[in-house]
Amino acid sequence: MTVSTVEKVVLSASEEDSTLTDRNTHATRVAGKGSDPEKKALFASVTKRVDYSPKFGTELHGLQLTQLTEQQAEELAAFISERGVVFFRNQDDLDDEEHVKLGRRWGPLHIHPLVPHNNKNPEVIVLDSRLSPPGRYNTNNSWHSDVSFEPAPSSYSILQFEEIPEAGGDTVWSNGYQVYDSLSEPVKALLEGLTATHTSDLFRVFQANTGRKTFGKLNDAVHPVVRTNPVTGWKAVFVNSVFTREINDVSPVESKWILDYLNDLVAKRLDFQVRFHWEKNSVAIWDNRSTFHTGVPDFAPYFRRGRRVTVSGEIPFFEQGSGTQAKAFEATAQAIVAKQEAAAKVKEETEAATAAKSA
Known part of the structure; x- marks a missing residue:
């Protein structure tokens, strides 16, 4: 690691920055809510759209995130909440300052209590595999929703990789909407009446083992097991294997059964997942209220x-x-089927006309 890289990263809190997380607060508005459902301003600049699956994950081309208008930024927030995660390539002008500027369009930025950050912008956390171990907890191969242990967890995360491995290092997302939709009605009814405790326990263990000082309080919080996304109005399961300690008001055995079942759906249902292969200066933006993600630890x-x-x-x-x-x-599925049927009919008519001419 170069000297400049070391100088840019703050690994452990000093007395001056041991209360940085006191700045954390919750959003006062819902970014994207009520924006144009057709997203005409956003898609006016899109040159190519690639959906990774019918319901989940999209790659957009033609947009520079540093140049979005206010209307485009609002429509993009709504689109991310609908698609779960949206990918962009060649965002080489998204430096730290622009990164912060983009995030603040959608709400206050979170300062992480433990993960290393940029020394000028504590809101910019640094994810560098050279720092792990012992510099940071490694969330590769660990399905989670970012900072769900906070009283007001993350809405959106914006991640850019400036250095990528020659092979491996993908990230995978799972769709919390589909996890909920896959459940039977009796199980949905059960979960909708429950809450879960999310904790910073893994960071407390890491702190105890390393002696590192945190940038502020390690919080715990209680959240509904099923939450409503305020942008889409859709229900999603909201527990994860990293930060959710227990289901409240049930026995420990029942809590384990519920969490194991839901976490298995997140991790093992491939039809709920999309996988992204990073390129230098690629960006992924996702809605933590309705998705889970994990790094793939295959790049050493x-x-x-x-x-x-x-x-x-x-x-x-x-x-x-x-x-x-x-x-x-x-309605979207019906439109897709109608489009396929229309294309098949045109093909059939064209082939019939060609055959008639040849006769």
């Missing part, structure tokens, strides 16, 4: 280095009358 002996800003959202809530992605997708 190579290194990777990236930066992330994490936008603080609202206090999680559940509304009984919330909709679902499955219901909202019905």
Whole structure:
């Protein structure tokens, strides 16, 4: 690691920055809510759209994130909440300052209590495999939603890798909307009445083992097991294997059974997942309220280095009358089928006309 890299990263809190996380707060508005459902301003600049699956994950070309208008930024927030995670290539002008500027369009930025950060912008956390171990906890191969232990967890995360391994190092996301939609009605009814405790326990263990000082308080929080995304109005499962300690008001055996089952759906249902292969200066932006993600720890002996800003959202809530992605997708699915049938009909008519001419 070069000297300049070392100088840019703060690994442990000093007396001056041991209360940085006191700045953390919750969003006072819901970015993207009420924006144009057709997203005409956003897609006016999009040259290519690639959906990774029918319901989840999209790559957009033609956009520079540093040049979004206010209307485009609002429509992009809504689109991310609908698609779960959105990818961009060649965002080489997204430096630390622009990274912060983009995140603040959608809400206050979170300062992580333990992960190393940029010394000028503590909101910019540094994800450098050279620092682990012992510099940071490694969340590769660990499904989670960013900082769900906070009273107001993250709405959006914006991650860019400036150094990528020659092989490996992908990231995988899982769709919390689909996890919920896959459940039977009796299980949905059970989960909708429950809350779960999310904790910073793994950071407390790491702190005890390393003696590193945190940048502020390590929080715990209680959140609904099923939450409503305020942008889409859709229900999603909101527990994860890294930060969720227990389901409240049930026995320990029942808590383990529920968490094991839901975490298995997140990790093992490939039809709920998309996988992204990073290139230098690629960017992924995802909605933590409705997705889970994990790094893939397959890139040793190579290194990777990236930066992330994490936008603080609202206090999680559940509304009984919330909709679902499955219901909202019905019209889209019908349109896809109609388009396929129309294309098949045109092909059939063209082939018939060609055959008639040849006769």
